[in-house]
Amino acid sequence: MRVSTKMYPQGLLSQLGKLTDRQQKLHQQVATGVRVQKASDDPAAARKMMGWQQDLSNIDQYRKNLASQQDLTKANHNLVGSLNTIMNRVNELAFKADGTESTETLAYYSEEINGLIERAADTVNTRFNGEYLLSGNAIDTPPFLFDRNEKGQIIGASFQGNQFVRETEITEGRSVSAQWVGANDGSGEQPGLMSDTELGIDFFRDLVTLRDQLAAGNSKAIREETLEKLEQLEDHLLFFTNANGAMQTRLDTSETLLNDQEEALSGMLSREGDADMAETIVRLNEIQYAYQAALQSGAKIMGSSLMNYLR
């Protein structure tokens, strides 16, 4: 093929242009550490990466939601712990009233039971993060309002909250709520902690009954009826304690799963999108050598022509 004078410089320029173009791309990869910066760099990878990034963002959010539910289970745990302490003492006193004690002693027990009732009344109206724990969705209303007699003693409790609990999403499509409601009059789905019509539980009613029976010295009634009720109350609290524990375990497991997912996704994102530094730098060096070689050989070729040899 015949070679004209212009072909050398034209060819050289076009080669140099290609080399500098590739050099610039590789340099950018090294500088940012990223192989895919815009969707047009690698559309298929970009699509995958953007999807994974969305998933990672969701996981981040689920973790935050999980944390707030975990805090709630801790608050619940404290609440039921206080109630358990109260119930232990109540049972102790109830057993003691077996007919061998004097009415005076029973009266003292009654006083103590009253004190325990007041403690329970304070406990159930606890707040957590500024919201009442047991009111359901009516977080600004104290869950229980107490009727008192002329002596100032509690004779009954009415529930002012509602039956709805707040759920949050902890993984895609799954929402949980660790929240408890104070009472269930049959209209709600959650069991009520302090009173539940379907299960026949009424914490305050039974305690008030016990206090009045002790005050009246009625050990017989205590032995025959109230002890059984108290046992039911204990079982009920145990149910809630276990349920809380189960919820905590479930949340912990979910957290572990989320962490695993996050690690896997981060790994995939990195593998797909990160520039392999070693490879990129080697290729960059390659191209730089090629560039120098092209320049040198081009200079040599362009310099020689017949004119140098004709006199």
Next chain:
Amino acid sequence: MSGLFGTLDMGNRALQAQMKGLEITGHNLANVNNPGYARQRLEVASVYQTNPTQPSQGSGIHITGINQIRDHLLDAQIYSEKSVTGFLQAKKEGLDYLEAGMGNLIDLIGEGSDAANGASGINKLLGELTQNLHEVANNPASRSARQAFVDSADALAKQLQGLDKQLNELESQLDAQTLTEAEEINNQLQQLAELNLSIQKVERGGSQRANDLRDQRVELLEKLSEKLSINVSTQEDGRLLLRHQATVLVSGEDLVNTIAFETNDNNEITLSWTNDANAFNPTEGRLGGLADLKSGVLSDTRFETNDLANGLMSILNEAHEAGFATDGSTGRALFTGEDAAGIEVNTAILNNPSLLQVASRPDEPVNNENISAMIQALNTPSAALGGRTFAEAQIDLTTQLGQSIRQTERALQDQQAVESLMIQQRESISGVSIDEEMTELVKYQRAFQASAKLIGIIDEMIGSVITLSR
């Protein structure tokens, strides 16, 4: 027999021929770097004296013409390749502008949720929107959580509006470019007609070729073919015929058709011919690339952006309207407006986030069920978005654009390789090689010296004859 004077004459003619050859070589050397130049060569033929009574005898050399070494087939191929390159070039420029406007860069260096959301663009704003939705779900009573959500919804709406503006901007740029190209084409067609006239004048009588004018014409045709696909042919009388598909643009020195353009009320441009009823729909060359971009990727992106905006509105509004605000009111839409150009957050809610309808029943301050429903709706494939979630739909938009760009880039690279191959071939045939011309110089110089020697010898011989008789 030609005799002394005949031979002298032969020597003279030879001298002129070699001199001409030197001139042409000099012309070639002067134009070694001229990209549009095709090397020229002297065409000579030997002269025969025919005398019926004598054996025929050669009588020297005479110049038959000066020819260009050019391959016309290659030229025609180059025109069509340049059209394709122009098409892809124009398309790529527009697409790059569009991608920059979308702003969807992927940032892997950022930390935590910054990295998770990408550096910029709709992907990031969608991530923030979702996070803020969750914050409201966790703290329905918190005014700041609601404010954050409403602000991020506003940011997303503005981003969609911004995208729409970008598309409008691109469209008006494309239109402006089309007008400029059309004007340039008209100028070039005029120049071509004038060139044709000049060439005709010079070549009238058939004695010489206007080689340099022809070179200029090829250059002009190349520039024209970048913008528009052309078909070049020679008519019977030797005049050039330039056509675009079925329409005759230039016939010899007559400028038959130029491009006319009219802008209607919607700022849409229509191109047509001044003298031909056929419609003008360019499919190649820069004009074709601009038109293709406008009716293809730009139009598609516009549809999809509007779909995104309308889909977002319908998904979130539907879930929102079932809810109740803090004051128990209901019935407000979260987003108002239509299409990406008009989408905005309801001004009432923007100014007063407590009007956000978070709860599923009135009078429950921490009822978050409606907000949770909104989160679900965002994650559920929706018919309004063709069975995709909003996140998937906007990822599709970005990656489809990325795909178009990549394809165009690849095609342009391949095309440029083909074009440069053809140009190299032409260069190989028509290009000037200094070494070759140097050799020609030596050749003609020596031939000149030889003919001069002949003249000198004949001169001596004539001198001898003249002094024969005293």
